[in-house]
Each structure stands twice: as C-alpha cells, then as structure tokens.
Amino acid sequence: MKTEYKYNEQLLEITETVNGDDIEISITLIDSELKKNLKKVRDFFDENKVISDIYFYIHPNNKYQIIVRKDFYNEFIIQLFRQELLKEIKWV
Amino acid sequence: MSTQAYIAIGVFLITYAFIVTEKLHRTIIAMAGAIMMILLGIVGQEKALHHIDFNTLGLLTGMMIIVAITSETGLFKYIAIWSAKKVKGDPLKILLVLGVITALGSAFLDNVTTVLLMVPVTFSITRQLRVNPIPFLITEVIASNIGGTSTLIGDPPNIMIGSAVKELTFMEFIYNLTAISFFILFVNIGILAFIYRKQLKTSAELKSNLMDLDEKEEITDKALLIKSLTALTLTILGFFLHQLFHIESATVALAGAFLLLLLTGESYLDKAFEKVEWTTIFFFIGLFVLVSGLIETGVISLLADYSVHLTGGDVTSTSILILWVSAIASAFIDNIPFVATMIPMIKDMGDLGIQNLEPLWWSLSLGACLGGNGTLIGASANVIVAGLAAKEGYNITFGKFLIIAFPLMILSIIICTAYIYLRYLI
Numbered sequence: 001m002k003t004e005y006k007y008n009e010q011l012l013e014i015t016e017t018v019n020g021d022d023i024e025i026s027i028t029l030i031d032s033e034l035k036k037n038l039k040k041v042r043d044f045f046d047e048n049k050v051i052s053d054i055y056f057y058i059h060p061n062n063k064y065q066i067i068v069r070k071d072f073y074n075e076f077i078i079q080l081f082r083q084e085l086l087k088e089i090k091w092v
Numbered sequence: 093m094s095t096q097a098y099i100a101i102g103v104f105l106i107t108y109a110f111i112v113t114e115k116l117h118r119t120i121i122a123m124a125g126a127i128m129m130i131l132l133g134i135v136g137q138e139k140a141l142h143h144i145d146f147n148t149l150g151l152l153t154g155m156m157i158i159v160a161i162t163s164e165t166g167l168f169k170y171i172a173i174w175s176a177k178k179v180k181g182d183p184l185k186i187l188l189v190l191g192v193i194t195a196l197g198s199a200f201l202d203n204v205t206t207v208l209l210m211v212p213v214t215f216s217i218t219r220q221l222r223v224n225p226i227p228f229l230i231t232e233v234i235a236s237n238i239g240g241t242s243t244l245i246g247d248p249p250n251i252m253i254g255s256a257v258k259e260l261t262f263m264e265f266i267y268n269l270t271a272i273s274f275f276i277l278f279v280n281i282g283i284l285a286f287i288y289r290k291q292l293k294t295s296a297e298l299k300s301n302l303m304d305l306d307e308k309e310e311i312t313d314k315a316l317l318i319k320s321l322t323a324l325t326l327t328i329l330g331f332f333l334h335q336l337f338h339i340e341s342a343t344v345a346l347a348g349a350f351l352l353l354l355l356t357g358e359s360y361l362d363k364a365f366e367k368v369e370w371t372t373i374f375f376f377i378g379l380f381v382l383v384s385g386l387i388e389t390g391v392i393s394l395l396a397d398y399s400v401h402l403t404g405g406d407v408t409s410t411s412i413l414i415l416w417v418s419a420i421a422s423a424f425i426d427n428i429p430f431v432a433t434m435i436p437m438i439k440d441m442g443d444l445g446i447q448n449l450e451p452l453w454w455s456l457s458l459g460a461c462l463g464g465n466g467t468l469i470g471a472s473a474n475v476i477v478a479g480l481a482a483k484e485g486y487n488i489t490f491g492k493f494l495i496i497a498f499p500l501m502i503l504s505i506i507i508c509t510a511y512i513y514l515r516y517l518i
Contacts, residue, residue, distance in 0.1 A: 051212050
C-alpha cells in the first residue's frame with residue numbers, strides 16, 4: 001500500500017521524485033520556525049546506525065533536499081508527521 | 093631461563109594467538125591474560141599496577157571526551173562540505189581534500205574517531221555527486237593511518253612511545269615525524285587519485301547541486317562549538333608547551349577535557365563518558381600487565397640481547413630491522429600489543445650498548461603506524477570503515493584493499509628507510 005499525506009501549504013512545500021531505489025524529497029519551509037522540527041527528523045535518522053537511510057542536504061532560503069531510501073520512506077513520513085510537519089497520513 | 097619465564101612466555105603467546113584469531117573481543121583476552129600473569133605468580137599485583145602506563149590511559153581518555161563533545165557541533169560536516177565547495181564539487185579534487193582533512197584530523201584525534209566522523213559525510217557527498225564512495229573510503233583509511241603517524245597523540249603506538257620515553261616530547265614528534273608523514277601522505281593520495289581518476293566523474297548539474305549547499309546550517313550549536321574549539325585549541329597548545337611546564341601529555345588532555353565539561357555543564361557529562369571507549373582503555377591495561385610478566389621474568393632482556401647479537405649492535409641494521417619487522421607485523425597483527433612488547437626491548441638494547449636509540453624509536457613508530465595500511469585488518473580504522481561500507485552495500489574485501497594498499501604501504505616504508513638512513517644514520 002502507498003501512503004498519502006497532507007500538509008499546511010501556508011507553512012511549507014513538499015515535492016517528491018522517485019529516483020531508482022531512492023525517493024528525493026524537496027522541502028521548502030515558508031515558516032522558519034519549522035526548522036527545529038525538521039532538525040528533529042534529521043536527528044532521529046542520525047541517531048540510528050544506518051548511514052544511507054536518508055541523506056540530508058541544506059540549501060539556502062530554507063530549502064532542503066532529502067534523499068530517502070525506499071525502505072525508510074514510511075518511517076520518514078511518520079517522523080515528519082510526528083514533528084507536526086504533516087497534518088494527515090493515510091494508506092491508499 | 094627460569095620456569096617462571098617459560099610460563100610467562102606461554103601465557104603471552106596464548107593470549108597473543110587469541111587476539112590474532114579475533115574469536116573473542118581483544119579486551120577480554122588481554123585482561124584474562126593479565127589476570128593469569130598475576131594468578132600464576134609471574135608478577136605481583138603491586139608490580140603489575142606499577143607497569144600500567146597511566147599517562148597513555150589519561151591521554152586517550154581526555155581526548156575521547158573532547159572529541160565526543162566536539163562531534164556534537166556539526167563541525168566536521170561543515171569542514172567537509174566547505175572543502176568540497178572550495179574545489180567546485182570536482183570528485184577528484186574532493187578525494188584529495190577529504191584525504192588531507194582525514195589526515196589532519198587523525199594527527200590530533202584518534203584514527204577511529206576521525207574516520208567515524210568522516211564516513212557519513214563522505215557517503216553524503218558521494219551520493220549527491222553519484223560517484224562510487226569506495227575510492228574515497230580507501231583514501232580516508234590510508235590517510236588516517238598516515239596522519240596518525242605524524243604526532244605524539246595521533247596513534248596509540250606514538251602515545252605509548254612518547255609516554256615511555258620522556259625525551260620524546262610532543263615537539264620532538266613534530267620535528268621528526270610530521271614532515272615525513274605528510275610527504276608520504278601526498279605520495280599516497282596522489283597515487284590513489286591517479287588509480288581512481290576514471291571513476292571520479294560527475295555531471296555539471298550534480299556539481300552545481302553540491303555548490304548550492306549551505307554548510308553554515310550544519311553547525312547545530314554555535315555556543316557549544318565555541319566552547320569546544322576553545323578547549324581543543326588550548327589542549328593542542330598545551331601539547332606544544334607541555335615540556336616547558338614539566339607536565340605530562342595526559343595532564344594536558346585531561347585538563348582540556350574537564351575544562352570543556354566545566355564550560356558545557358553537567359548535561360554533557362554522562363554522554364561524554366558513555367562515548368569513552370572503555371574497551372580500548374582496558375585493552376591497554378591488560379597489555380601493560382601482560383608485557384610486565386615478560387619484563388619481570390627477564391624474557392624481554394633476553395630478546396633484546398638476541399636482537400643486538402643478530403645485528404652486531406649496529407644501530408643502522410637494528411633500525412632498519414625494527415622498521416621493516418614493525419611494518420610487516422603491524423599489517424597483519426594489532427600494532428598496540430606489538431609496540432607494547434617492543435618498547436621494553438628497545439630500552440634494554442640501550443642497556444646492552446646501543447648508544448643512539450633515537451633512530452630505533454622513530455623506526456618503531458613509522459613501522460608500526462604505517463604498517464597498519466598494509467591489509468584490511470592492519471588497523472582499527474580499516475576494519476571500522478570496511479564494516480560501515482559493507483552495511484551500506486559497498487564491499488571493501490580483504491583482497492580489493494590488499495591490492496591497492498599493500499604496495500602503497502611498502503612504498504611508504506621504502507621512503508621511511510631512506511629517511512631514517514639519511515637523517516639519523518649517516
């Protein structure tokens with residue numbers, strides 16, 4: 001089953017592209033206050049012992065490129081939800 | 093030789109054999125061997141404690157605490173991304189700069205810690221550029237072992253030698269080993285860049301993605317970074333000046349560590365102590381006691397006597413012999429127990445009439461540290477990086493590493509032979 005999510009478009013933008021075994025996610029934070037929430041998502045994956053689960057790249061103007069390994073995609077989405085970056089997740 | 097001496101040799105060889113086979117953790121084996129030395133009456137508990145070099149242990153513990161806290165700041169990620177951008181995202185140049193950064197890091201920090209900090213950021217950069225990370229990882233392993241050779245605090249063999257020979261201060265290591273180590277580093281990474289040049293290609297678009305990264309955002313805690321850099325700078329300054337103030341290197345490292353804890357407060361205390369590699373500390377304790385059994389029963393003196401007899405007490409042949417034996421041995425077995433055994437032997441050679449021990453000490457250091465580059469099991473950093481790479485789906489096999497690294501190690505030791513001969517023996 002696939003996951004579908006919703007977020008507050010006034011606070012952030014999320015786009016996804018599938019690239020081989022990875023999913024590349026671009027996040028732009030419109031509200032800078034959300035930076036600490038996204039950092040908590042990164043910290044969650046930094047603390048496990050898997051290096052290639054997600055690669056986190058920070059660009060200027062609150063833009064983030066995150067390369068997520070397919071087997072960690074659901075976990076990543078759950079962490080975004082946990083840090084209140086998503087409003088809703090559902091299986092479709 | 094007395095019966096006690098034969099028992100000491102037996103315990104030592106059995107322990108060594110178990111360490112080499114790696115069936116059980118080396119710390120358990122070394123401590124079991126040490127306890128056997130005491131239980132069998134080879135060495136008394138008081139004498140055994142006397143043989144433990146607390147300067148080595150203090151230096152290692154202090155540096156581990158400083159690194160544990162500094163690594164929380166994002167400093168290493170910042171440096172790696174900043175450097176990658178400075179070379180315009182060109183993979184070949186990134187290989188060179190990451191090699192140099194790893195060597196510089198390893199000169200002042202433990203090699204394993206340095207590679208543990210470098211590997212994740214290497215995977216991140218190579219993924220961004222879509223290039224194979226293996227050439228970068230192999231370069232970093234080799235650079236780490238070479239960089240560690242360049243200072244007293246860079247690699248455990250140097251810490252042990254510097255601690256055992258009071259005249260060999262931090263500055264003496266800088267005068268005698270830094271230039272040659274960095275010469276060897278540039279030769280090694282130059283050859284590696286040539287070997288891997290065809291694999292290190294990427295598109296202009298991926299380079300421009302890397303150039304757009306904001307490395308400043310990688311610094312997660314600016315206040316902690318300032319505190320860490322203050323403590324680290326004062327500690328390194330302390331190493332440069334420790335002889336002037338007649339204090340040991342362990343005092344400098346522990347003073348730096350606890351100054352940092354004083355600045356950061358209690359919240360970092362538990363985390364920092366959790367990251368101290370207590371298994372390494374106890375491995376050293378076990379080895380010091382194990383070797384004390386050989387010293388107290390006169391085995392080390394006999395070995396020194398035999399070696400001096402073999403080389404006719406000639407300092408040139410003894411130095412070259414130590415350099416090559418240390419390098420070949422360290423390529424296959426742990427260099428820490430090897431150096432722990434060699435230190436009292438070289439000291440005894442001084443008592444047996446070899447006047448100038450200095451070339452022997454530098455030969456031991458260069459051989460034992462650089463020898464670790466010979467095989468995948470030659471140094472802890474090699475094993476750690478290979479393990480991390482395998483977990484991420486990139487296999488650095490024993491053979492793949494050997495083909496690249498063993499000839500480079502032999503070349504490094506040939507350079508060292510010329511250096512030792514030209515600088516100390518003519």
